[in-house]
Amino acid sequence: MDDDSPLSRWDRRIGLPLGIASLVFLGAYAVHVLLPGLPTAAHVFFLALMYTAWALFAVDYAVRWRLSGEGPGFVRRHWLDTLVLVLPLMRPLRVVRTYESIQHRRGHPRLALHARVAAYSALSIALLGFSGALAVYQAERSAPDANIRTFGDSLWWTCSTLSTVGYGDYVPVTTRGRFIAVGLMACGLGLLGTVTGSFSSWMLQRFSLSEDVPGPPEH
Known part of the structure; x- marks a missing residue:
């Protein structure tokens, strides 16, 4: 039977947006680093995309913490989510969780x-x-x-x-x-x-x- 807890419903709802945000973050960061000669306004735009993606990660982390009811233990049990939030280098790995959720469609891995x-x-x-x-x-x-x-x-x-x-x-x-x-x-x-x-x-x-x-x- 599928888990229908509030946390599971949130994961199903936010999984794809977070995967897209991870790719947006990586793409914006790549352009920012590899094309330093772009106008200042362009770099500001790509930085804004990066910070917006980070804000979405932060909102997801806060909601998951609240819905889990685990208190401070949430940080230890969900260490990958903590790393994704704290370390920019790890944020693209959020795509892996999105891929995993796609593999588990209809309740079982494909x-x-x-x-x-x-x-x-x-x-x-x-x-x-x-x-x-x-x-x-x-x-x-x-x-x-x-x-x-x-x-x-x-x-x-x-x-x-x-x-x-x-x-x-x-x-x-x-x-x-x-x-x-x-x-x-x-x-x-x-x-x-x-x-x-x-x-x-x-x-x-x-x-x-x-x-x-x-x-x-x-x-």
């Missing part, structure tokens, strides 16, 4: 568990990587001793950081850039561990099924 884990992880890595590359590029491009000077450099550095390879050819030199690097490394370890664990579980499941299949009768 994809198998392993496929859902792979899809959520791939979407999270793509969104986190792109937003992280934007943030590092914005922090590093004007630093005197920085070697991350182009967005391409930032994308390459982000890919090597998320994959935990860390070639060392590009490194952030600013305090902000290093904080972002720590966050990306932690997220990269978590996401790669999730994908690896899911793939291993799937392989074990397939081998187990193949062993359970009876062979042809002997004559």
Whole structure:
């Protein structure tokens, strides 16, 4: 039976608008960072879009907290929502929750568990990587001793950081850039561990099924 609590009804009502707001935030942030030569009025417009999206996240967080009835425990139990609210880098990940709600139409997921884990992880890595590359590029491009000077450099550095390879050819030199690097490394370890664990579980499941299949009768 579907959960018809006030919190569940709110989640169903606000899920798609928040997903759209996440994409709007990411798009506005990308334009703001990648096109610095735009007129001041254009940058003000894109910043306004970003702050409007953040305001929608804040309203959702406050309503969910109120409807949950959990008090301060809401912050601990819904840590991803807290990170999305506090850290701009994490806001595009709200799209993953929207994707999850779409997968659960009619009360059950449309994809198998392993496929859902792979899809959520791939979407999270793509969104986190792109937003992280934007943030590092914005922090590093004007630093005197920085070697991350182009967005391409930032994308390459982000890919090597998320994959935990860390070639060392590009490194952030600013305090902000290093904080972002720590966050990306932690997220990269978590996401790669999730994908690896899911793939291993799937392989074990397939081998187990193949062993359970009876062979042809002997004559």
